[in-house]
Amino acid sequence: MLHNIGRAGFAIRVPRNGLGSLSSQLARSYRPVVDAAELVREYVRLGLRIGRLDPGSASARAVERRSRSVIDREPVSAPGVLAERAALLCAVVPDVGFVPARAAFLAGQLAALECRAHRLAGRRTSFRAEAAACFGLRVEFGEPDRYRSAHAELAELLPGSGPAADRLALLAARERVPPARLARGVAALSRALRARVRAEPGLPVQEGVDYRYVRGRSWSALHRYLGDFRSLVAVDPDRQVWAGRLPGLVAHESYPGHHAEHCRKERVLVGTRGWSEHGVEVRDSPQSLLAEGIAESGLRIAVGPGWGRWAQEVLAEVGIAFDGDRAERVLDALDGLRRVRSDAALLLHDGPGPAAAAAHLRRWSCLPEEGVRAFLRFAADPCWRLHVVTYAEGPPVVARRLAAGEAVGRLLDEPWAPGG
Numbered sequence: 354m355l356h357n358i359g360r361a362g363f364a365i366r367v368p369r370n371g372l373g374s375l376s377s378q379l380a381r382s383y384r385p386v387v388d389a390a391e392l393v394r395e396y397v398r399l400g401l402r403i404g405r406l407d408p409g410s411a412s413a414r415a416v417e418r419r420s421r422s423v424i425d426r427e428p429v430s431a432p433g434v435l436a437e438r439a440a441l442l443c444a445v446v447p448d449v450g451f452v453p454a455r456a457a458f459l460a461g462q463l464a465a466l467e468c469r470a471h472r473l474a475g476r477r478t479s480f481r482a483e484a485a486a487c488f489g490l491r492v493e494f495g496e497p498d499r500y501r502s503a504h505a506e507l508a509e510l511l512p513g514s515g516p517a518a519d520r521l522a523l524l525a526a527r528e529r530v531p532p533a534r535l536a537r538g539v540a541a542l543s544r545a546l547r548a549r550v551r552a553e554p555g556l557p558v559q560e561g562v563d564y565r566y567v568r569g570r571s572w573s574a575l576h577r578y579l580g581d582f583r584s585l586v587a588v589d590p591d592r593q594v595w596a597g598r599l600p601g602l603v604a605h606e607s608y609p610g611h612h613a614e615h616c617r618k619e620r621v622l623v624g625t626r627g628w629s630e631h632g633v634e635v636r637d638s639p640q641s642l643l644a645e646g647i648a649e650s651g652l653r654i655a656v657g658p659g660w661g662r663w664a665q666e667v668l669a670e671v672g673i674a675f676d677g678d679r680a681e682r683v684l685d686a687l688d689g690l691r692r693v694r695s696d697a698a699l700l701l702h703d704g705p706g707p708a709a710a711a712a713h714l715r716r717w718s719c720l721p722e723e724g725v726r727a728f729l730r731f732a733a734d735p736c737w738r739l740h741v742v743t744y745a746e747g748p749p750v751v752a753r754r755l756a757a758g759e760a761v762g763r764l765l766d767e768p769w770a771p772g773g
Contacts, residue, residue, distance in 0.1 A: 392459075396442060397629060399463075400466060402435055403432075403435055403469055406430070411633055420632070432470045435470040439463050458640075469487070480698060492695055495695075503687065507521070507719070510683050521719050524595065528596045528675040530593055539564055547607070553761065556617070557582045560583065562583075562584045562606075564587075566587075568591050573592045578611070578612065578615040586607060601652055608655060609761065609765065610648035610651045622768070637742075642746060642750065647751055653752075662678055695746070697732060711726075714728060
């Protein structure tokens with residue numbers, strides 16, 4: 354028999370006893386009768402409906418303002434119903450004629466939305482299992498030998514003696530960005546990186562980023578895409594101290610990071626190809642894993658080896674001095690500690706708990722004590738706990754794709770899915 358699902362609805366064949374007790378596993382045995390365009394519309398609506406239940410987990414980009422307006426006028430949906438809908442949509446993805454990359458992207462995104470909806474409905478699972486469902490990968494502990502190697506390298510690079518965290522703080526203090534020059538430094542780096550990214554892989558001529566300075570935030574910087582190829586980046590001047598980190602921050606938020614990626618996807622995927630599923634942004638999904646991977650790899654993508662000396666010359670023009678070569682080498686060494694924080698999340702959620710997670714961070718992360726406490730608060734927050742994985746696992750994914758010869762433009766434009 355046929356039933357309609359949802360207000361916009363689509364016809365789906367179900368057993369005579371209806372959908373009430375249909376589990377996600379059984380749901381995949383039944384194929385919704387739907388075309389590709391309708392499936393994409395339902396995916397966008399599903400993401401926005403889940404975003405109403407869990408603010409920030411899914412949001413409409415400017416190109417989907419109309420869809421967001423429609424969803425905002427609906428009654429709020431039950432999360433269990435949304436989980437079933439995600440499973441049913443995922444089941445039909447292989448049957449509606451998508452090209453493989455698009456099909457894999459939608460399947461991965463729908464799996465992440467289903468997991469989110471189940472969690473909102475009260476289902477609890479391990480941190481590792483949730484990460485596997487949302488990102489399509491297994492989160493493992495890092496290798497202590499790699500951490501030891503990173504610490505040994507830092508011991509040679511950092512001034513002074515004693516624990517690496519203290520010596521890193523000393524370097525940051527010595528090469529501190531004068532607060533009065535922060536805005537000039539951000540503007541200089543933004544112009545220089547924009548010039549590189551606009552040429553290759555190329556950006557729309559009307560794009561641009563505005564920077565705003567706000568104090569007392571829990572983050573260093575935050576990107577918000579406004580649509581029409583414009584972005585706003587908020588920067589907390591109280592948290593930007595070491596000049597060596599400033600180039601990475603601008604690259605992460607703007608060029609070739611979040612701003613550039615949004616521009617390319619709006620122009621190429623949504624504008625040219627009509628793939629409107631990219632009009633909604635889903636946190637804790639394969640989409641966000643790749644986005645953070647690109648942003649975290651921004652300097653390597655835009656400048657490559659030698660970015661430290663390049664940034665030193667850019668910032669010298671606005672009166673900010675630091676040792677670019679050393680900064681590059683220090684941050685390369687710290688990259689070897691990237692998985693320490695996902696280790697801590699595993700210890701916090703699947704292991705002994707906060708004390709063990711804090712001890713692990715103090716042993717390996719090179720964070721100051723306040724940084725350890727701040728990270729534990731972040732990792733314990735239900736809204737953000739899973740996002741830790743994107744910073745640990747996203748950059749290695751991007752590095753592998755670049756090493757395999759993938760062009761930067763394709764990396765920014767193409768949808769990505771686990772195993773892709």
